Amino acid sequence: MVEHKFTAKIREILVGQFGEHANDVLKASELIEYLNIKTKSASRGSKSRGSFGNHYAIYVLVEDYIKGGFHEDDGYEDYAGAKFSDLFARQRELPFGSKLQNHALNHRMNQEFKKYFPTCEYIPILRNAETSRYWFNENLINIEVGGNRYNIAEAVVQIIEAYIDAKRDAFDQFIVSCEQIQQLHADAPDEATKFIVGLVQPNVDARVFEIVSFAILKAHYAGQVFYWGWTLDDIQEAVLDLYKTGRTNANDGGIDFVMRPFGRFFQVTETTDVRKYFLDIDKVQRFPVTFVVKASESAEALQAKIAAQAKKSYGVAKIVERYMECVEEIINIPILIERFEQVVSAGGLESVINEIILQSKVEFNYQEPT
Numbered sequence: 001m002v003e004h005k006f007t008a009k010i011r012e013i014l015v016g017q018f019g020e021h022a023n024d025v026l027k028a029s030e031l032i033e034y035l036n037i038k039t040k041s042a043s044r045g046s047k048s049r050g051s052f053g054n055h056y057a058i059y060v061l062v063e064d065y066i067k068g069g070f071h072e073d074d075g076y077e078d079y080a081g082a083k084f085s086d087l088f089a090r091q092r093e094l095p096f097g098s099k100l101q102n103h104a105l106n107h108r109m110n111q112e113f114k115k116y117f118p119t120c121e122y123i124p125i126l127r128n129a130e131t132s133r134y135w136f137n138e139n140l141i142n143i144e145v146g147g148n149r150y151n152i153a154e155a156v157v158q159i160i161e162a163y164i165d166a167k168r169d170a171f172d173q174f175i176v177s178c179e180q181i182q183q184l185h186a187d188a189p190d191e192a193t194k195f196i197v198g199l200v201q202p203n204v205d206a207r208v209f210e211i212v213s214f215a216i217l218k219a220h221y222a223g224q225v226f227y228w229g230w231t232l233d234d235i236q237e238a239v240l241d242l243y244k245t246g247r248t249n250a251n252d253g254g255i256d257f258v259m260r261p262f263g264r265f266f267q268v269t270e271t272t273d274v275r276k277y278f279l280d281i282d283k284v285q286r287f288p289v290t291f292v293v294k295a296s297e298s299a300e301a302l303q304a305k306i307a308a309q310a311k312k313s314y315g316v317a318k319i320v321e322r323y324m325e326c327v328e329e330i331i332n333i334p335i336l337i338e339r340f341e342q343v344v345s346a347g348g349l350e351s352v353i354n355e356i357i358l359q360s361k362v363e364f365n366y367q368e369p370t
Contacts, residue, residue: 001026006039009162017155024145029152030117031058031124031140032159037116039163052096052164054112057104057125059160060090061136062153070138071153081133095164105134174208175360182353193344196352200336202294208360210268213292213336214257215355217266218242219348220339221259228261242266244359255284256292264328270294272302274309281326288328292336299330 014022070076091100113124126135143150185192199212221240229235241260257266267280267289281289310320
């Protein structure tokens with residue numbers, strides 16, 4: 001089994017539930033091993049990737065199982081099942097869950113579990129598509145060890161809750177750090193600059209990367225002046241405005257940033273999979289898109305990689321050419337850092353910090369500690 005810092009917390013919870021049998025339960029349970037894999041990011045701080053969709057799909061179903069008293073008595077096989085609407089609403093009540101979609105409940109969690117445990121005969125989430133009723137496979141909750149049966153439902157809920165607490169604490173510290181930098185930027189600009197540069201690195205959580213990218217680019221474009229008017233006698237001076245169009249990683253089919261007044265589209269990504277780029281281009285009927293890529297490779301190398309994949313996938317030069325024309329610009333990590341340094345030189349450090357704090361609190365539904 002994979003060992004990481006949060007594994008100790010999992011063991012602690014299991015000892016609290018099963019005493020001297022905790023280690024045997026851990027070894028015998030694919031579900032707990034899956035949770036162990038999925039909680040690696042708990043101790044890596046707010047900048048590490050933290051996903052909640054699959055955790056919460058398990059959580060709401062096992063919580064429903066416990067509320068029905070099935071962890072103490074038999075009868076789950078006759079249970080009518082949990083309503084999808086109730087499970088979905090419960091997911092969105094949980095921390096970081098307000099924008100979760102239905103993918104994990106419907107198929108994503110099962111697919112990922114199968115990837116990790118291809119020989120396991122049990123599917124975790126069971127559903128009746130006609131009635132929209134859901135169950136968690138009780139075979140993964142009742143563990144047989146040495147002729148004894150152990151129900152791990154309460155331990156599963158506690159493990160997920162501990163993971164949520166760890167990620168929430170890490171994010172609280174992230175906000176505190178941002179606010180400290182906000183207060184100290186005038187006295188320690190180099191420290192503040194270094195802190196923000198650390199937020200646009202390949203190992204940073206995709207949501208944090210998107211937020212910081214937006215803050216940098218918004219300040220960068222705000223420093224660019226253009227002139228417009230309906231007539232030559234009515235010319236006005238204005239600056240470019242960048243708008244964030246929604247939540248990060250929302251899987252809503254949207255474009256991440258839009259520039260006003262030019263109508264320029266930006267999409268943030270951490271992949272060089274050509275299918276993802278061309279899908280984004282198709283979303284806007286092959287309107288040019290600027291891609292902000294969480295990668296350190298040069299923009300030229302990234303573009304060449306996309307073009308090579310396109311040629312291999314499509315094979316028709318005209319199709320490849322038409323799509324590649326829609327890649328308006330590629331902004332990689334070095335370009336982001338360069339533009340950030342330009343913003344700092346122009347006195348825009350505070351505006352970047354303020355925007356990061358604002359967008360982070362919106363993204364994570366952050367409430368000020370009381």
